[in-house]
Amino acid sequence: MSDLSLLVQMGLGALLALSVYLPLRCGQLSLATPGFYAIGGYVAALLSTRWPALAAAGAGGLYPLPALLLEMVLAVGLAVGLALLIGRPVLKLRGIYLAIATIALVEILRVVNLNAGWSGGAVGIFAIPQPFDGPGGYLVCTALLLALCCWFCARLEQTRLGRAMAAIREDELATRCMGVPTAQVALSAFVLSAAIAALTGVVAAHFLNTWNARQGGFDASITTLAFVVFGGSRTWLGPVLGGLVLTALPELLRPVGDLRLIVFGLVILVGPILAPQGLITPERLAALARAFPARAAGGNGVRR
Amino acid sequence: MQFRLRPLPRLLLGLSGLTLALAGCASTGSDKPLDLSQGVPVGAVLALTSNANVYGQDQQLGMQLAERWFKGKVMPIRLRIEDGGGDEQAASQAFNLLIDAGVVALIGPTLSQQAFAADPIAQRRGVPVVAPSNTAEGIPQIGSFISRVSASSAVIAPLSIKAALKRDPSIRRAAVFFAQDDAYSSSEAAIFQSALAAKGLKPVTVQRTQLNDQDFQNQITAALRLKPDLIVISAQAVDGGNLIRQLRELGYKGSIVVGNGMNTPNIYPICQAYCDGILIAQAYSPELDSAINKAFVTLYKEATGGAIPPQLSAQAFTAYQVVAEALTRLNRHTPINGRPLIEVRQELMQELLSGRYDTPLGAIAFTPEGEVVQERFHVAEVQMEPGGRSGRFALLE
Numbered sequence: 294m295s296d297l298s299l300l301v302q303m304g305l306g307a308l309l310a311l312s313v314y315l316p317l318r319c320g321q322l323s324l325a326t327p328g329f330y331a332i333g334g335y336v337a338a339l340l341s342t343r344w345p346a347l348a349a350a351g352a353g354g355l356y357p358l359p360a361l362l363l364e365m366v367l368a369v370g371l372a373v374g375l376a377l378l379i380g381r382p383v384l385k386l387r388g389i390y391l392a393i394a395t396i397a398l399v400e401i402l403r404v405v406n407l408n409a410g411w412s413g414g415a416v417g418i419f420a421i422p423q424p425f426d427g428p429g430g431y432l433v434c435t436a437l438l439l440a441l442c443c444w445f446c447a448r449l450e451q452t453r454l455g456r457a458m459a460a461i462r463e464d465e466l467a468t469r470c471m472g473v474p475t476a477q478v479a480l481s482a483f484v485l486s487a488a489i490a491a492l493t494g495v496v497a498a499h500f501l502n503t504w505n506a507r508q509g510g511f512d513a514s515i516t517t518l519a520f521v522v523f524g525g526s527r528t529w530l531g532p533v534l535g536g537l538v539l540t541a542l543p544e545l546l547r548p549v550g551d552l553r554l555i556v557f558g559l560v561i562l563v564g565p566i567l568a569p570q571g572l573i574t575p576e577r578l579a580a581l582a583r584a585f586p587a588r589a590a591g592g593n594g595v596r597r
Numbered sequence: 598m599q600f601r602l603r604p605l606p607r608l609l610l611g612l613s614g615l616t617l618a619l620a621g622c623a624s625t626g627s628d629k630p631l632d633l634s635q636g637v638p639v640g641a642v643l644a645l646t647s648n649a650n651v652y653g654q655d656q657q658l659g660m661q662l663a664e665r666w667f668k669g670k671v672m673p674i675r676l677r678i679e680d681g682g683g684d685e686q687a688a689s690q691a692f693n694l695l696i697d698a699g700v701v702a703l704i705g706p707t708l709s710q711q712a713f714a715a716d717p718i719a720q721r722r723g724v725p726v727v728a729p730s731n732t733a734e735g736i737p738q739i740g741s742f743i744s745r746v747s748a749s750s751a752v753i754a755p756l757s758i759k760a761a762l763k764r765d766p767s768i769r770r771a772a773v774f775f776a777q778d779d780a781y782s783s784s785e786a787a788i789f790q791s792a793l794a795a796k797g798l799k800p801v802t803v804q805r806t807q808l809n810d811q812d813f814q815n816q817i818t819a820a821l822r823l824k825p826d827l828i829v830i831s832a833q834a835v836d837g838g839n840l841i842r843q844l845r846e847l848g849y850k851g852s853i854v855v856g857n858g859m860n861t862p863n864i865y866p867i868c869q870a871y872c873d874g875i876l877i878a879q880a881y882s883p884e885l886d887s888a889i890n891k892a893f894v895t896l897y898k899e900a901t902g903g904a905i906p907p908q909l910s911a912q913a914f915t916a917y918q919v920v921a922e923a924l925t926r927l928n929r930h931t932p933i934n935g936r937p938l939i940e941v942r943q944e945l946m947q948e949l950l951s952g953r954y955d956t957p958l959g960a961i962a963f964t965p966e967g968e969v970v971q972e973r974f975h976v977a978e979v980q981m982e983p984g985g986r987s988g989r990f991a992l993l994e
Contacts, residue, residue: 428693
């Protein structure tokens with residue numbers, strides 16, 4: 294069973310990595326993902342613990358699935374609303390300045406959550422009801438979400454929006470000269486990223502049984518960024534792999550004992566040194582496709 | 598283009614199918630018979646890495662000493678200690694790992710916030726948990742399998758306020774400082790405030806600090822302007838120690854009461870001579886005069902080269918003792934060898950809660966809910982030696 298719950302955590306890591314990847318795909322280094330993740334978690338935690346009618350509708354002591362869906366809809370709605378509101382001014386910033394502004398957003402949300410009465414302060418919210426009776430249910434739920442997001446990201450590479458995003462990353466000025474509304478496109482990427490992070494937060498809050506202001510802080514910003522840097526930011530497969538591997542590694546290294554976090558740190562260090570573009574790049578995928586022509590039909594987002 | 602896309606959803610569908618199958622065939626493993634060939638498996642989840650590792654190290658030592666002390670006195674136990682880190686995810690993962698490995702009981706996790714995440718897992722899977730250091734309110738209420746040997750701060754914290762007022766009945770103006778981003782500090786600060794209110798002392802100011810703050814000049818100046826004659830601090834060792842030093846340096850002369858986070862000799866090097874005179878309520882006193890406590894203090898001194906044991910080590914020792922003694926008693930009236938794990942875990946929990954234990958903390962027992970019932974608490978005053986290098990917690994009568 295521990296393997297199943299590790300798989301759930303890996304899936305949640307991969308989802309967060311996709312959320313960082315989407316703005317990055319558009320050339321925007323946004324570290325706001327943990328902020329929206331925290332919003333999703335708080336929506337789920339508050340609705341399921343403070344609204345008894347919602348939990349009472351469930352059978353066999355389990356939290357009803359429609360209520361979980363309702364949480365997801367509300368969380369995504371709230372995150373998208375906030376992303377639209379702050380996205381327009383914030384996305385005027387470039388590169389490191391955007392990163393700083395989004396870190397500020399994460400920090401503001403954290404301080405609000407620490408001080409607001411409804412959030413339970415530093416102790417947070419606990420005894421969050423369970424929609425599933427074991428990690429198996431969470432695994433199915435996370436795998437479905439991840440499959441959906443992967444499908445969406447893969448599909449994005451073939452669409453007008455996705456191509457506009459790629460164009461902005463390559464050269465924003467040239468893209469704008471071509472008549473692409475760059476501000477709109479960047480905002481779309483930011484909003485999509487917020488939606489994925491909020492969805493992840495909803496599942497994570499139930500899975501963790503508890504939610505507090507430590508979830509989704511600055512540390513999480515850096516961890517999720519590491520997923521993308523490690524896996525590669527040029528295809529959707531990179532962040533997914535980065536999220537899966539880097540979430541699993543500290544647990545898989547448990548037999549190493551006291552040295553495990555040192556080994557983990559070394560892996561994070563050596564990864565980008567050996568593969569500065571990340572583990573998965575379009576070039577490597579193309580090489581793989583040439584080596585295994587039969588599987589190339591899978592078309593893992595290989596750009597031509 | 599259409600042709601290139603089609604296999605992808607199929608691949609994803611296949612992956613989801615695979616996870617469904619994996620989820621379906623997951624077995625709980627708790628109907629396995631218990632294997633005692635290498636001793637009864639007991640697990641401990643302690644914060645050996647992250648910021649909380651200062652607590653985890655103290656606990657690990659306490660547990661190792663208990664292992665040594667009880668060898669031959671109780672039935673053989675195979676203790677497996679896993680790192681629970683400082684976050685919820687790692688603690689939950691370690692709980693799952695040990696439960697799958699077939700432990701009959703769990704000791705841990707180190708932080709209350711981790712307990713809120715990991716304890717429900719043990720509860721759902723029917724594994725007894727003894728928390729050695731969770732002081733937040735609501736821990737035993739997580740479920741019927743959750744208990745603790747660490748008294749709630751709601752019981753301990755008010756004692757030091759009482760002692761401060763007894764010593765100086767003229768106290769009228771209290772100020773409260775707490776680390777607002779720390780779960781323990783903020784919940785203890787709320788308890789301090791209601792204890793002050795119960796004595797008719799509404800705090801003249803409540804100042805919020807951050808766990809990682811080094812400089813408290815702003816908060817201190819704001820508080821000292823209101824001329825407090827009692828300052829109550831709920832913080833961890835490092836930030837609290839610095840806060841005390843700066844309070845005294847900026848000229849505060851009144852009484853200082855601190856919470857459980859500073860209940861460790863680790864504060865001596867931080868506030869040095871300025872630590873002198875601070876009041877603290879304790880769940881453990883090394884000066885308690887009982888056979889088992891003397892044995893524990895001697896073991897601890899041998900292991901560390903003469904250091905005085907802190908509360909965390911004593912509580913971890915106690916948690917091990919509670920599990921070991923309950924197991925031995927259970928095995929005496931219903932031998933557990935070869936019995937289904939799930940039954941043994943259930944019976945162990947009942948046995949654990951019904952027993953009385955003579956521990957380094959004094960005599961303890963449990964309420965049916967799993968809350969510790971401890972006979973004695975202590976209020977101590979820090980007395981620093983000349984030069985301010987080391988000191989001791991001297992018990993107040």
